[in-house]
Amino acid sequence: MIKKLSLIILNGWGLSSSWGGNAIAAANPGNFLKFWGQGLCMIIKPAQKKAGLYADEDGITLSEIYVGREVKRIKEIVDDVVGRRELGECLELKKSIENCKTNTSSLNLVTTIAENDEYSDPDNIKILLEILKVERIRNINIHLILEGETGAVSRKVETLANSINDFEEAQISSIQGNHYLSEIGSKNFQRSYSSIVLGTGEKALDAISVLSKNKNLPKLDDLEPHIICSGNQAIGKIFDFDSVLSLDYKRSNLNNFIRYLSAFEVGSKSYKPMGIKISTLTDYYYGAGPKDIGIIIDRDQINNSVLSLAEDAGLKNVEIFGSKNSWKHYYLSGFKKKNQSSGSCIVVANDGSEKTYDAKRWLNTYRDTVGDNINIITSYLSASDFSARTGSIKEDIESIKVVDKLLGEMVEINFQNNYQTIILADESGLESAGINSNPLPFIYLKDSESLNNDDSLIQRKITIEGLLRAKSSTYDIAPTICKIMDITKPDEMTGESLI
Structure with missing residues (x-):
């Protein structure tokens, strides 16, 4: 069977020891909590001092997620x-x-x-x-x-x-x-x-x-x-x-x-x-x-990212962003090899406010993208993080509900098309409208048959003790993708697979 993976990144959905009093908990995102209870889930740490930050950028990118090692600022x-x-x-x-x-x-x-x-x-x-x-x-x-x-x-x-x-x-x-x-x-x-x-x-x-x-x-x-x-x-x-x-x-x-x-x-x-x-x-x-x-001084070069390794292996990947064209350079496109036809970028426009998605357009784009000719799909759902930066808890909750609904429908599409799914947050920005070092959720869904349907687990609490026990980090995401896609992990990836 063709190996296929959907990586869904929830911008700003990092966890907090005050879980139960922040915007995500207030929105009660049912699909996210269901997958947290039913899938292989764990809490991981942002490897950098500030989650999601690339070595020297003012914007948010995902270098440590894609290269599986420390990238020096x-x-x-x-x-x-x-x-x-x-x-x-x-x-x-x-x-x-x-x-x-x-x-x-x-x-x-x-x-x-x-x-x-x-x-x-x-x-x-x-x-x-x-x-x-x-x-x-x-x-x-x-x-x-x-x-x-x-x-x-x-x-x-x-x-x-x-x-x-x-x-x-x-x-x-x-x-x-x-x-x-x-x-x-x-x-x-x-x-x-x-x-x-x-x-x-x-x-x-x-x-x-x-x-x-x-x-x-x-x-x-x-x-x-x-x-x-x-x-x-x-x-x-x-x-x-x-x-x-x-x-x-x-x-x-x-x-x-x-x-x-x-x-x-x-x-x-x-x-x-x-x-x-x-x-x-x-x-x-x-x-x-x-x-x-x-x-005079070269930056720390990002070599052997998981997407470039996938392209070398003949796998095709697509990245989908939920924001304006002017924002897309902050995210993932810099981590693919340039000028290769196996990687592409789709930008789904917001509804004009940059706070909620045009959900129908997003799902149509996603549904049209999946298929046997696409091996890795990366979706970056950033609307909730944008709303957090306005400082409005009401807008946060509205945005989270939209993203959570999309999450449920995207996972169902994945199951129907034999995609394995990773759900991940890149940072925590929904409490203070800023970037911090809070732990991040990691959820792995192999297929619909592998889910644990024990209702008691669906309400699993995210506790302070659980946050403190987190040992894995964002360095481990790239090795995990390598394992799922049968890609040999390069020596410079210091992380280890989470599955």
């Missing part, structure tokens, strides 16, 4: 290299330094300072400045992109500003909120470009005075671009033959910055392409800019 990789002072041995950094020496030009360091430590680290900036000081780089302009709660980010900027005082050749030249950099093609984006590259915009004496003037902003993401001036002149801007070094763990910021440095047009204005040497400390989204940008 980019900040962890940078911390390791910078902490050992090995950055000075990196070829791309040497090229940027030599460019400055040859052309007697400036080095422009663009970096995010964020409330979230996973996105930035002022200590690494200081270490980088120490390396540049040893190399006798004479003019270092630091451009700050701020993100997060005003008090926390301001304290980090103040600490950085004080440490920069030890480096007479370094100076903070511009400062702005993340939102200006993120609105590609807008007037705000043009203002961002002008402040960093052209040295024009709102003038200020120093970064601390800018923060003091804007202390009542809830978040510094909205801080308008400022240039730091001496007298009436900007102390730093980017010229031809300069080196630009981006130290950023958040690829969306870095991607946008690279785009406007290499662009002929920014917003409604056209600029000549600059003859500059661009290096990034970390990776960025290829396709956004020129391909000759130097990458």
Whole structure:
């Protein structure tokens, strides 16, 4: 018989020790509880500190589920290299330094300072400045992109500003909120470009005075671009033959910055392409800019994901998302081999509110997808998580009921078409409208005949003791899929099958 598997991922359905007082329990999802009682079920732990997070992204993806091992966050990789002072041995950094020496030009360091430590680290900036000081780089302009709660980010900027005082050749030249950099093609984006590259915009004496003037902003993401001036002149801007070094763990910021440095047009204005040497400390989204940008430290490469292994074995997979097209890059498509016909992506549009699904359209798409020519179907039901981020318990419950109804009908379709089923949560976001490290449910349904129909088990409680006993983790999902599909588990998968 052809091996077939349906992986159903419930976004935000992680468990809690307060089960019985949260949105999922309040919705009383009958199908989910029935499968929990009847199938092979267990509680697993999110392997990462925050469930579902990919190594360095601000969005939610499922890398650890698909590769069966730890995927290092980019900040962890940078911390390791910078902490050992090995950055000075990196070829791309040497090229940027030599460019400055040859052309007697400036080095422009663009970096995010964020409330979230996973996105930035002022200590690494200081270490980088120490390396540049040893190399006798004479003019270092630091451009700050701020993100997060005003008090926390301001304290980090103040600490950085004080440490920069030890480096007479370094100076903070511009400062702005993340939102200006993120609105590609807008007037705000043009203002961002002008402040960093052209040295024009709102003038200020120093970064601390800018923060003091804007202390009542809830978040510094909205801080308008400022240039730091001496007298009436900007102390730093980017010229031809300069080196630009981006130290950023958040690829969306870095991607946008690279785009406007290499662009002929920014917003409604056209600029000549600059003859500059661009290096990034970390990776960025290829396709956004020129391909000759130097990458100093490579990310932890995701090799041998379970979907790529399935494709190598001649198995076909399809991924179905329940959200807008603009969201689909957050999820699974990055973990298949590119340009192979065996994998495809279907996006089922929401009803416009991003809170509940067009259930009929979803089921029609799912029913049309199943069949002997499709071996693995991954369905990502994200509506409940989107509603959780609105903070409305009423919308949470409504969304959960819709998803639970879909879950029951999808499992029935699976049984009719000889698909084995795994039901899994990727994170817990339904109590606090955020991502946390709560344990996750795992349910395996081999077929309708394997279900345990003991009614007493259907009401099985999820207890605090059960949560604390969880030993398996999301690293074990990929090996489980390998076992179901008769795929040899590669050595780098450290997880073990759950069945």
